[in-house]
Amino acid sequence: xxxTSKLFAKHHITGIFSERQGGIxxxxxxxxxxxxxxxxxxxxxxxxxxxxxxxxHIPTPHRSEQVHGTEYLLCNGEGMQHxxxxxxxxxxxxxxxxxxxxxxCLPILLIDPQSGIAAAVHAGWRGTAKNIAHIxxxxxxxxxxxxxYILACLGPAIAAPCFEVDVDTxxxxxxxxxxxxxxxxxxxxxxxxxxxxxxxxxxxxxxxxSSNIESIELCTSCLSERFFSYRRDGMQSGRQLAIxxxxxxx
Numbered sequence: 001x002x003x004t005s006k007l008f009a010k011h012h013i014t015g016i017f018s019e020r021q022g023g024i025x026x027x028x029x030x031x032x033x034x035x036x037x038x039x040x041x042x043x044x045x046x047x048x049x050x051x052x053x054x055x056x057h058i059p060t061p062h063r064s065e066q067v068h069g070t071e072y073l074l075c076n077g078e079g080m081q082h083x084x085x086x087x088x089x090x091x092x093x094x095x096x097x098x099x100x101x102x103x104x105c106l107p108i109l110l111i112d113p114q115s116g117i118a119a120a121v122h123a124g125w126r127g128t129a130k131n132i133a134h135i136x137x138x139x140x141x142x143x144x145x146x147x148x149y150i151l152a153c154l155g156p157a158i159a160a161p162c163f164e165v166d167v168d169t170x171x172x173x174x175x176x177x178x179x180x181x182x183x184x185x186x187x188x189x190x191x192x193x194x195x196x197x198x199x200x201x202x203x204x205x206x207x208x209x210s211s212n213i214e215s216i217e218l219c220t221s222c223l224s225e226r227f228f229s230y231r232r233d234g235m236q237s238g239r240q241l242a243i244x245x246x247x248x249x250x
Contacts, residue, residue: 001032001055005153007214008111013118014097014245015109016056017155017216019226020238023048028236033228035101035239036081049241058245061099061120062089068126070135072119074143087122088136092143097245103230104220106157106195107242108133108203112145118244123199125165129172133199137206147207152214155242156227159219160185160194163231167191177201 001022005015023032024047029040032048053060060079064086072088075098089098098120100107105124111117121127121136137147160183165173170191174181179201183194196215203213220227220240228238 001052003155003216005109005214005216007151007153007212008109008244011111011113011151012247013111013113013151014056014058014247015111015153015243016058017107017242018052018240020228020240021226022055023051025238028233029238033238034241035103038238039236040238052241056243058097058243059095061097061241061243061245062091063099063101063241064089066101066122068122068124070127070130070132072136072139087127087132088119088139090117090119090136090139090143091246092117094246095248097243099241099243101239101241102155102157102220103228103237103239104158106199107155107240108136108199109153109155109242109244110136110140110150111244111246112140112150114146114149115144116246117143117145118246120242120244123195125169125173125193125195128195128198128202129169129176131176131202133202134206137203137208148209149212150208151212152203152208154196154199154213154215156216156218156220156223156240157196158221158229158231159196159217160192162219162221163193163195165191165193169193173198177205
């Protein structure tokens, strides 16, 4: 039903990435769809979310309307689906969890166990081009987090061999970090991008030690039995959730 961050677990933090099996949604959203407004019933999605949270022993997470931007939402209290447009959700509240939806985009979970500040980040190519990982770290710093202590876990996302974009998009991504061009391959007026590697560069440049970064190297587009993929299935793709939960005490 979900993958767990081993790095977070070492610090007694729960960070999970849902897979597509274990829910009740019918085809083509079979079966653990967690995305509203796609054609699946709200009842199915609410049931799936409850099943996931129960299995992972975490509270219902805060979620937002994601728009591939760099706005953030500071969350506290009981988790819910917010109307706010935000691609970063941050919490400083013990017992609170935050989440982002993906279906090829890169989910990034962040936690500073020292200060008790956590974030969930939705890093598609647009967000990556705008340095969303770096911006998330800056917001966490403003709230009291220290990059030297922040842990990051990057979840399943589309891998470079499957992530074909136009040259203009490749050029925009190449400007997001001085070494980003090393992870963009141009051929026949197209570009193939390793969005995971570029976000790792952004995190490292923001002050995170390499030992504090975990990456789950699974391609959502390739693994059709395990993950939803918008690139592969189009509008009929469901959505995964990436969730980080702050414990009641650290």
